[in-house]
Amino acid sequence: MTEIKTRRRGEELEHAILDAAWAELHDVGYTALTIEGVAARAGTSKPVIYRRWAGRAELVLAAWARQAPQPQPIPDSGMLRTDLVALFTRITIRHDAVMSEVIAGVMSDVFRDPEVAELLRERLRTAMPAIPTIVGRAIERGELPPFEVPPRVARLPLDLIRNESMLCNGVLTSDMIAELVDDVYLPLLRGLAQRAVRA
Amino acid sequence: MTEIKTRRRGEELEHAILDAAWAELHDVGYTALTIEGVAARAGTSKPVIYRRWAGRAELVLAAWARQAPQPQPIPDSGMLRTDLVALFTRITIRHDAVMSEVIAGVMSDVFRDPEVAELLRERLRTAMPAIPTIVGRAIERGELPPFEVPPRVARLPLDLIRNESMLCNGVLTSDMIAELVDDVYLPLLRGLAQRAVRA
DNA sequence: CTATATAAGAAACGCAACGTATCTTGAGAG
DNA sequence: CTCTCAAGATACGTTGCGTTTCTTATATAG
Numbered sequence: 180m181t182e183i184k185t186r187r188r189g190e191e192l193e194h195a196i197l198d199a200a201w202a203e204l205h206d207v208g209y210t211a212l213t214i215e216g217v218a219a220r221a222g223t224s225k226p227v228i229y230r231r232w233a234g235r236a237e238l239v240l241a242a243w244a245r246q247a248p249q250p251q252p253i254p255d256s257g258m259l260r261t262d263l264v265a266l267f268t269r270i271t272i273r274h275d276a277v278m279s280e281v282i283a284g285v286m287s288d289v290f291r292d293p294e295v296a297e298l299l300r301e302r303l304r305t306a307m308p309a310i311p312t313i314v315g316r317a318i319e320r321g322e323l324p325p326f327e328v329p330p331r332v333a334r335l336p337l338d339l340i341r342n343e344s345m346l347c348n349g350v351l352t353s354d355m356i357a358e359l360v361d362d363v364y365l366p367l368l369r370g371l372a373q374r375a376v377r378a
Numbered sequence: 379m380t381e382i383k384t385r386r387r388g389e390e391l392e393h394a395i396l397d398a399a400w401a402e403l404h405d406v407g408y409t410a411l412t413i414e415g416v417a418a419r420a421g422t423s424k425p426v427i428y429r430r431w432a433g434r435a436e437l438v439l440a441a442w443a444r445q446a447p448q449p450q451p452i453p454d455s456g457m458l459r460t461d462l463v464a465l466f467t468r469i470t471i472r473h474d475a476v477m478s479e480v481i482a483g484v485m486s487d488v489f490r491d492p493e494v495a496e497l498l499r500e501r502l503r504t505a506m507p508a509i510p511t512i513v514g515r516a517i518e519r520g521e522l523p524p525f526e527v528p529p530r531v532a533r534l535p536l537d538l539i540r541n542e543s544m545l546c547n548g549v550l551t552s553d554m555i556a557e558l559v560d561d562v563y564l565p566l567l568r569g570l571a572q573r574a575v576r577a
Numbered sequence: 578c579t580a581t582a583t584a585a586g587a588a589a590c591g592c593a594a595c596g597t598a599t600c601t602t603g604a605g606a607g
Numbered sequence: 608c609t610c611t612c613a614a615g616a617t618a619c620g621t622t623g624c625g626t627t628t629c630t631t632a633t634a635t636a637g
Contacts, residue, residue, distance in 0.1 A: 210489060215593090223614075226616090227613085229596070230613085286485070290408075290482070338541045345488075363530060385586075412622090425586075425627090587631100591624100603612105603613095604612090
């Protein structure tokens with residue numbers, strides 16, 4: 180091992196730390212993740228991390244943010260239900276066991292630190308732009324009468340999956356996804372559409 | 379203060395510990411709750427607690443279970459929406475900031491200990507018997523066509539409120555409750571009813 | 578009423594991680 | 608080439624963990 184000892188700075192260092200944090204998350208999980216562990220893995224020391232982030236929650240949120248959410252194509256199969264199942268499945272894959280623990284862990288830290296709360300809220304409140312598109316296409320095809328999707332409803336898939344995921348240790352079967360679509364989300368959309376027709 | 383020094387045993391001691399744990403929860407929250415703190419408040423010592431519970435999560439879940447959920451009357455105002463708002467409001471009151479933090483905290487401990495996971499699941503999965511009753515009455519009144527409420531939907535109010543509560547530090551305004559009822563739950567019920575009619 | 582088993586309670590342990598303070602030394606800026 | 612700043616190393620005191628050891632009070636048996 181020709182370990183070239185160099186002293187990193189700025190972005191290079193910062194990215195190394197965040198990548199180390201992400202790796203630690205997958206190795207030991209959020210609860211067992213320590214600043215010292217991340218520092219060791221990143222080949223740096225605690226003070227360097229503490230100079231940049233206030234604590235574990237902030238560090239992990241930053242590491243999470245760095246895992247670039249490369250924009251994915253919006254499902255467009257020509258059928259509302261199929262699109263929804265595809266979307267739900269994709270979200271589920273992202274919200275795997277690791278992410279569930281991260282969210283749960285950060286959430287519990289939220290209550291000590293109002294600033295963390297805001298960070299987490301920002302991250303979770305990202306309304307899903309895919310829903311209005313998918314529903315809009317279904318309306319164009321005549322699968323649903325025209326109506327507006329309330330923001331709360333657009334956010335709902337994320338909430339449903341996160342919920343289910345956290346209670347099942349992140350393992351969501353396709354049956355459970357189908358249940359969410361068929362018993363909850365699809366009926367909800369139909370109910371909203373029906374309401375719009377009467378108005 | 380005539381502090382009669384007596385040595386408690388069995389149930390008396392156990393209850394004292396659980397009550398102390400509950401009090402600590404309200405004073406310092408889950409994250410900051412320590413076994414030592416509970417022991418001190420209960421006037422006992424750590425080993426006594428460790429002999430009975432494996433850790434913080436188990437202790438807190440036991441303390442929570444002890445806070446008897448005295449059965450409440452099911453809202454019956456003669457209007458579906460009013461009943462739902464009343465029910466949602468009541469759930470919200472129970473799921474205050476303290477409970478939200480407890481759930482978040484225990485959830486993050488869940489990932490270390492599968493046994494804790496099962497304990498928490500048991501507690502959260504308690505389907506709400508009120509929903510079928512309320513919906514049943516609405517059907518009898520003709521507010522909705524007859525249909526069956528899927529279990530997943532019966533559990534949904536709890537999930538919705540927990541979600542919202544955890545993201546807002548447990549402070550849920552009546553506006554947000556109304557939003558959940560009007561934009562989500564009521565349309566969902568109508569959509570399910572509609573589906574049943576067509577079948 | 579005494580003897581014995583049992584568990585409460587106190588004290589101290591080593592361990593791990595916390596968050597901070599101090600110091601050196603390497604790297605970039607002029 | 609010098610100066611400045613932050614990286615990185617080290618060590619600090621603190622806190623809570625979970626456990627061990629020991630005593631002493633209390634419930635129960637004889």
